[in-house]
Amino acid sequence: MSEAGLDTGHRGLVLPDQNNGSIDFLSYCPAMEGWLAGGWIDLNWDDQDFPPHCVLEFGDGKVEGEAVLCTFPRSDVRKIGVGMLLFLPAATGRNSGLHDILLFQFGRGFRLTPSEPLDTPAEGEAMARAKALAGTAARTGRRTQLLRLLNRPTFTGQDSFDTLQHPVFLELDGAYLCPPDGLLLRGWMIDPFDTTQVLRVRCGPAVAVLDRGQWVPIARPDVREGFSKQFGGLEDQCGFLAFVPNIYIPGEPVYFELQSRLGEVVFKRIPSVRSTGVDTIKDTLSHLELRYDDLQNGYDHVLGPAVEAMNRFRLREPVGYHEMSFGDVPERPRCSIIVPLYGRIDFMELQLAFFSRSLSRDHEIIYVLDDPKQMRAVSALANSCLQRFLHPFRLVMLSHNVGYAPANNVGLKVARGEYVCFLNSDVFPKTPDWLEYMVETAAASPQHGVVGALLVFEDETVQHEGVAYERLPEFADWQFSLHPRKGRFPGADGEIETVEGITGACLLMPMALARAVGGFDEGYVIGDFEDVDLCRKAQERGYDCVVDRRARLYHLERQSQGEQQTSWRLNLTLYNAWRFQNRWVRPGATGSGYRLRPAGDAAAAVTEQVA
Amino acid sequence: MSEVLDGIGVAPRVDGTLPSVFIMTHSHPKLTRGGAEISANTLFRELKARGATAWLMGVASARSALRLGATLTQPYGPDDFVYHPNAEFDYFKFANPDPQFPRVLEELMAELRPDIVHSHHFVRFGVESFAAIKRGSPGTRIVLSLHEYLAICNHHGQMMKTRTLRLCEKESYAACAACFPQHGERDFFLRKRYIQMFFDDVDLFVSPSHFLADRFRSWGLPPEKLTVLENMPPERPELPAAEARTPAPPRPAAIATPKPRFSGERGALAQEGTPAGRRAAGGVAAAGRLLRFGFFGQMSPLKGILVLMDAAKRLDAMGVDNVVIEIYGDYSSQPPDFQKAVKEALEEASENVVFHGVYDNAQVNDLMRRMDAIVMPSTWWENSPVVIQEAFTNGRPVICSNIGGMAEKVTHGVNGLHFEVSRPASLAAVLAELAEDPGKLSALQATVTPPPDAGTVLDEHLTLYRRVMN
Incomplete structure (x- = not known):
């Protein structure tokens, strides 16, 4: 005899060493939301209505609760036991092998062991077998209860929404895998009579209840228009984006299960689950316009976790790269300038032309091409640039496109300088000694962890002279980093000034500090907020951010408002903002010391962030 | 001799008292005959005729013979180079990516060490060439002749709006981006900075007109580096005998001649290829003197050929019958839409238009001397048109649009007349006035002075070279 486990709730009960029966089959049945098992149990079992406590012991844990158990005559064991059918409610199933089933009744324990091999039929087959067996059981309340559960409809692969008495229309435009096992669902739903009581997503043994209050609503006037002749009171916002965590099991069918207020249960198959990448992130963030509290809700429950999972999957492996040196690059450079390149490779040509007349050969320039399809064009152009401008540089070509933060981090990995200067490719020197000033300022005080420059547009007005934070009520009161004095001529401020943050368009740090804080956080996607995040990491360690106005460069940031306000780009900025709030603002709101600028156009402020 | 120049022979210096000049042009004169190539070639020839050391380098064309792997070849002699580009030229910012x-x-340059590099153009060589020249031979002075408004304007250097073809007075990032929506303002900002940065290496910019010089000055070239000097004139065919240079005096009787009618027949196309129009040949105006106005040159959209034909039609409608417009030029290489427009205009042309088609430049003097005046109705600014120089060489006044390089080279009432650009009515009025009073034409002819000859212009070049060397 041995003791049952401590956490069965039946401590002290004595379990027999020998088996008290056997399990022939075991299946998790999503339609019944529980485990169904069949076998036999010895004659010591007292077939009473009082529900036994049941423990399913699996290789990786157990499931327990009150079971529904029916017995029935079984000729093959008639001298030693009776047939047994058991149902144990459980929200989700599991995959590892069953060890034993323990039953506790009136102070007695029973151990049922699985037959070798244990049969684990599919849900439909298991329920059909159970139904046949239950038909031979004595007419008890337990039998009635079990038959009711067994008679629940099961998903057979067929859509059955059209059998509902009051129609509900649910269509998916796409289901995207958010690795490892989340699903992002995009579609629309019309429930004109409020028929739905519970809507679930199921995948094999996994199930999740969809809370429509947490969906991201999407305007679908086309859908509303299509149904408006049949039904009144429809709204444009019948489209949705929903995120379902911990649901997807490869190889298992994924489907909706709708339980109506009239007790009907219907199903709808979710067709193919798509893999994800940057294109999916863009797609996900298109055609959304979240504001106010919807923003927080939408990013907390849907967009945030979905994009985070997709981005993490996208960057799951360290990116490979090829490295080339053009000309005699310095072995021990004073500063490493890291410039990620994407799209406009001619910016490299222009920068190198301008650097050739302004930059000391003590510094190294590292271009990181984050645009693999342009590898050949860039290496040819690089060679041409060296011959024309005679300014040495290094070129790192990434094997696939990873985005701003990871590209810079590769540059940081290969850099050899005492300082590092992250520079955008659309930044061009205005004063020849811009970098000398920045390095001098960084070296002047151990407090100076991050140094920025005065960046101007081509009309000599300010693009950046330090970042300031501002909370925007329209955008869930989140903090955004803005550029004070942008668009105006530089003021009469001092040459070197401590500021709240520095733009990544031109940001210098001691190399040791940049590496100590791990470079840019790669959880931000494409290119917002990584810079101020980096500044925060330095500030957290006690360093200051300073702007040196003696260092002047042109920053030709994206000009077209139309381009900036593309909805996916704006929403991606909001995703990055959400991440920034979670990392730096929400835990211990440090916004009290921030300069607030007068209320202006909030949307413009966010698009400024995009730029 | 260096590895890359292996096989390249260089002619010895000839006269140490004259500066040695390395002349560059964007297309080799042996291959094409544009204005810049002609000027470069004349300069080369005249310098050598004086005994100076001179070299010429032009860019290869598709029909140039390649030497595999060779960037320079010398098919025309030891002081004559052909550059074979190895990359597609960037015409936006005039960068040459050829490594x-x-x-x-x-x-x-390190080998030749010329006193002067005189570059007629920067396209195809690339503006970066100036830096390479200075690296190879820091003591060499660079003179750059400006052709068109290329560095300023991305629209073929014409300073005309792309969509409306209206005249552009001044470049700006916004205006240029409006003409070329595929480029943003910042692209034009960078374009200008890129070009100007490499222009820093140029010691002297030469403009053939004050108008063009002013445009470049307001674009940002330093005034002290800008000078105005006419391009070397093209090689002139021998001038006809002296008497032929003096036209017969116009006879006022022509004014009263009634308008001729040629029922059922069109004007210009019917006479295509004939030396003169029906009106001229038919002797309708025999009672009076027939005035011939000649158009010479490419019949491209901006040369104003449609303005001219419209003016001819107006003259016809006005009953002016002692004027013939004779067109020497070619439109076969123009864009299809424009060819169609010219063809239609010629079909519909009035009887006072004669279309002769393409002409041999060797005959230009003969042909011009058959005219009473030359018409230049260009609708763009022009710079220093060769046609004007040719007209003056032949003692013919020029009737031209009142803008840009034309208006500068032609002094109204002295060696020609101006009319309002792109206004056929204005041109018709000027021509009608001369038809009514041919004496005015005689007066203009009398005050036309021929342009300086090649020797004189070369002297001016040498003066400039010495100035910049000092």
Whole structure:
């Protein structure tokens, strides 16, 4: 005899060493939301209505609760036991092998062991077998209860929404895998009579209840228009984006299960689950316009976790790269300038032309091409640039496109300088000694962890002279980093000034500090907020951010408002903002010391962030 | 001799008292005959005729013979180079991505060490060439002749709006981006900075007109580096005998001649290829003197050929019958839409228009002397048109649009007349006035002075070279 486990709730009960029966089959049945098992149990079992406590012991844990158990005559064991059918409610199933089933009744324990091999039929087959067996059981309340559960409809692969008495229309435009096992669902739903009581997503043994209050609503006037002749009171916002965590099991069918207020249960198959990448992130963030509290809700429950999972999957492996040196690059450079390149490779040509007349050969320039399809064009152009401008540089070509933060981090990995200067490719020197000033300022005080420059547009007005934070009520009161004095001529401020943050368009740090804080956080996607995040990491360690106005460069940031306000780009900025709030603002709101600028156009402020 | 220049022979210096000049042009004169190539070639020839050391380098064309792997070849002689580009030229910012050329040019300069590099153009060589020249031979002075408004304007250097073809007075990032929506303002900002940065290496910019010089000055070229000097004139065919240079005096009787009618027949196309129009040949105006106005040159959209034909039609409608417009030029290489427009205009042309088609430049003097005046109705600014120089060489006044380089070279009432650009009515009025009073034409002819000859212009070049060397 041995003791049952401590956490069965039946401590002290004595379990027999020998088996008290056997399990022939075991299946998790999503339609019944529980485990169904069949076998036999010895004659010591007292077939009473009082529900036994049941423990399913699996290789990786157990499931327990009150079971529904029916017995029935079984000729093959008639001298030693009776047939047994058991149902144990459980929200989700599991995959590892069953060890034993323990039953506790009136102070007695029973151990049922699985037959070798244990049969684990599919849900439909298991329920059909159970139904046949239950038909031979004595007419008890337990039998009635079990038959009711067994008679629940099961998903057979067929859509059955059209059998509902009051129609509900649910269509998916796409289901995207958010690795490892989340699903992002995009579609629309019309429930004109409020028929739905519970809507679930199921995948094999996994199930999740969809809370429509947490969906991201999407305007679908086309859908509303299509149904408006049949039904009144429809709204444009019948489209949705929903995120379902911990649901997807490869190889298992994924489907909706709708339980109506009239007790009907219907199903709808979710067709193919798509893999994800940057294109999916863009797609996900298109055609959304979240504001106010919807923003927080939408990013907390849907967009945030979905994009985070997709981005993490996208960057799951360290990116490979090829490295080339053009000309005699310095072995021990004073500063490493890291410039990620994407799209406009001619910016490299222009920068190198301008650097050739302004930059000391003590510094190294590292271009990181984050645009693999342009590898050949860039290496040819690089060679041409060296011959024309005679300014040495290094070129790192990434094997696939990873985005701003990871590209810079590769540059940081290969850099050899005492300082590092992250520079955008659309930044061009205005004063020849811009970098000398920045390095001098960084070296002047151990407090100076991050140094920025005065960046101007081509009309000599300010693009950046330090970042300031501002909370925007329209955008869930989140903090955004803005550029004070942008668009105006530089003021009469001092040459070197401590500021709240520095733009990544031109940001210098001691190399040791940049590496100590791990470079840019790669959880931000494409290119917002990584810079101020980096500044925060330095500030957290006690360093200051300073702007040196003696260092002047042109920053030709994206000009077209139309381009900036593309909805996916704006929403991606909001995703990055959400991440920034979670990392730096929400835990211990440090916004009290921030300069607030007068209320202006909030949307413009966010698009400024995009730029 | 360096590795890259292996096989390149260089002619010895000839006269140490004259500056040695390395002349560059964007297309080799042996291959094409544009204005810049002609000027470069004349300069080369005249310098050598004086005994100076001179070299010429032009860019190869598709029909140039390649030497595999060679960037420079010398098919025309030891002081004559052809550059074979190895990359597609960037016409937006005039960058030459050819990775071979900078080193080849630098080494050639280090070897030749010319006193002067006179570049007629920067396209195809690239503005970076100036830096390579200075690297190879820091003591060399660079003179750059400006052709058109190329560095300023991305629209073929014409300073005309792309969509409306209206005249552009001044470039700006916004205005240029409006003409070329595929480029943003910042692209034009960078374009200008890129070009100007490499222009820093140029010691002297030469403009053939004050108008063009002013445009470049307001664009940002330093005034002290800008000078105005006419391009070397093209080689002139021998001038006809002296008496032929003096036209017969116009006879006022022509004014009263009634308008001729040629029922059922069109004007210009019917006479295509004939030396003169029906009106001229038919003797309708025999009672009076027939005035001939000649158009010479490319019949491209901006040369104003449609303005001219419209003016001819107006003259016809006005009953002016002692005027013939004779067109010497070609439109076969123009865009299809424009060819169609010219063809239609010629079909519909009034009887006072004669279309002769393409002409041999060797005959230009003969042909011009058959005219009473030359018409230049260009609808763009022009710079220093060769046609004006040719007209003056032949003692013919020029009737031209009242803008840009034309208006500068032609003094209204002295050696020609101006009319309002792109206004056929204005041109018709000027021509009608001369038809009514041919004496005015005689007066203009009398005050036309021929342009300086090649020797004189070369002297001016040498003066400039010495100035910039000092």
